[in-house]
Amino acid sequence: MTSGDSAAFLRDVVLPTIAKGVIIRRPAMVALVERLSLDDRAVRRMQRLRARYGEDPLLVRNPVRPQAVIFRHEDLRRVLDQAPDPFSPASREKRAALAHFEPHVSLITRGAERAEGRAFSDDILDSACPVHRMADAFVAVVEEEADELMRVAAPSGELTWDMFFAAWFRIVRRIVLGRGARHDHELTDMVARLRRRANWAFALPQNRSLRERFHNRLRDHIGRAEPGSLAEMMARRPDGPRTHPSDQVAQWLFAFDPGAMSAFRALALLLAHPDALEMARGELKSGRSRTDLTFLRAIIVETIRLYPTTPMILRETTRDVEWHHGTLPRGSGILIFTPFFHRDDERSSDAHRFAPMNWVGRDPTDVPAFVPFSAGPGACPARHLVPMIGSAMLARLLMHDRAISLMATKRLDPSLPLPGTLDPFTLRFALPA
Ligand code: HEM
Known part of the structure; x- marks a missing residue:
């Protein structure tokens, strides 16, 4: 690739993603990227590079080290399916970022330590089961907090991101740690402060004392093993010496933040698309279990397809790997730019359309070009x-007697292609009396 194209790739694809914040979003930057349509431009740049160089992985010179950018669907699946060896999720950039707050999380460790941490998350989160074994208890928490959210929002007649975020994290703390953590906003604030540092990865020193305070507090909550919470399941599970439960749980608390953004965006997309809204209401009237709302779940997945919260999936080769026309040396970076695969309008007519039906009865990890949750052994x-x-939350908000509606609907006009960015922080919903 020419140095001009490498520079264009860094400017159009990498820079906007880093500016928005990889580990925690910077609201001002997200707004700017939306205003300037930079996420759309990033996908177009990828398409131009493909047209110019073909579909083999492209080696980009970046300031950290050479990085192979993936274009072909089969290559995408090969990289994801062959984790953690030879394509390790523990890339140098990710290690530098996540070590700020969770140095032993499975994503940035290797060998037996990764295996133990990953098995812990798989077990407790019931990763293989569409309906978590504690789903009934979780949905009850969601419904209680959604009702409380509507009570808080009612006097102003408006539902905002800040209100939604506060309610969402009450849910998260209760599901993960139990009712005793419901009001521990400081825990959520501490992890947010550490994540802000993590956005700077190598460029900022770690705040070890804050990290230690955060983990001590988290361990106290986990140690209560409150019935009805994931902490109860953790207490029943024998841990190995390298499990590091509080590091794995720190990742969950972090990752529930994109969960909030996705649920809030999903609410906006749903309210902006009358056909989908009618189907969702139909599903709610059908009496289907709130733990398994097929269509509303598809709404969440489709939202993450359109607005992937992990736009860059990074891998690093653990040994030399033979590839099409040469060898990718050990220690090479690999970059999967998810929006390119999800929004490739040269390959998919639904790229910029809200099409939740595409996910009904389908696990996204089975669809080659869609990787909202990654895929293979490193899938979320x-x-x-x-x-x-997310679907239980949408259901409860839709069922409320004050009919909720999206304000400033022009942003998501269903007759137009959907924009590449949807800033969740400025979405607002009206709650007429
Ligand atoms: C919108 C919500 C979410 C999305 C789109 C998402 C997506 C992803 C993706 C793409 C990865 C792979 C990252 C990589 O390879 O670098 C991942 C990993 C992971 N996610 Fe999620 N995630 C979400 C929420 C959550 C939540 C709520 C939890 C926990 C409750 C969670 C737990 C994890 C864990 C533990 C890993 C690491 C897996 C490993 O080490 O192999 N995620 N997620």
Whole structure:
């Protein structure tokens, strides 16, 4: 690739993603990226590179090290299916970022330590099961907090991101740690402060004392093993010496934040698309179990397809790997730019359309070009739990007697292609009296 194209790739694809914040979003930057349509431009740049160089992985010179960018669907699946060896999720950039707050999380460890941490998340999050074994208890929490959210929002007649976020994290703390953590906003604030540092990865020193305080507090909550919470399941599970439960749970608390953004965006997309809204209401009237709302779950997955919260999936080769026309040396970076695969309008007519039906009865990890939750052995262990909790939240908000509606609907006009960015922080919903 020419140095001009490498520079264009860094400017159009990498820079906007980093500016928005990889580990925690910077609201001002998200707004700017939306205003300037930079996420759309990133996908177009990828398409141009493909037209110019073909579909083999492209080696990009970036300031950290050479990185192979993936274009072909088969290559995408090969990289994801062959984790953690030879394509390790524990890339150098990710290690630098996540070590700020969870140095032993499975995503950035290797060998037996990764295996133990990953098995812990798989077990407790019931990663293989569409309906978590504690789903009934979780849905009850979601419904209680959704009702409380509507009570809080009612006097102003408006539902905003801040209100939604506060309610969402009450749900998260209760599901993960139990009712005793319901009001522990400080825990959520501490992890947010650590994540803000993590956005700077190598460029900022770690705040070890804050990290230690955060983990001590988290361990106290986990140690209560409150009935009805994931902490109860953790207490029943024998841990190995390298499980590091509080590091795995820190990742869950972090990852529930994109869950909130996705649920809030999903609410907006649903209210902006009358056909889908009618189907969702039909599903609610059908009496289907709130733990397994097929269509509303598909709404969440489709939202994450359109607005992937992990736009860059990074891998690093653990040994030399033979590839099409040469060898990818050990220690090479690999970059999967998810929006390119999800929004490739040269390959899919639904790229910029809200099409939740595409996910009904289908596990996204089985569809080659769609990787909202990654795929293969490194796929997100909450890929069923997130749509379950998100759909229960949407259901409760839709069933409320104050009919909720999206304000400033022009942003999501269903007759136009959907924009590449949807800033969740500025979405607003009206709640007429
Ligand atoms: C919108 C919500 C979410 C999305 C789109 C999402 C997506 C992803 C993706 C793409 C990865 C792979 C990252 C990589 O390879 O670098 C991942 C990993 C992971 N996610 Fe999620 N995630 C979400 C929410 C959650 C939640 C709520 C939890 C926990 C309750 C969770 C737990 C994890 C864990 C533990 C890993 C690491 C897996 C490993 O080490 O192999 N995620 N997620």
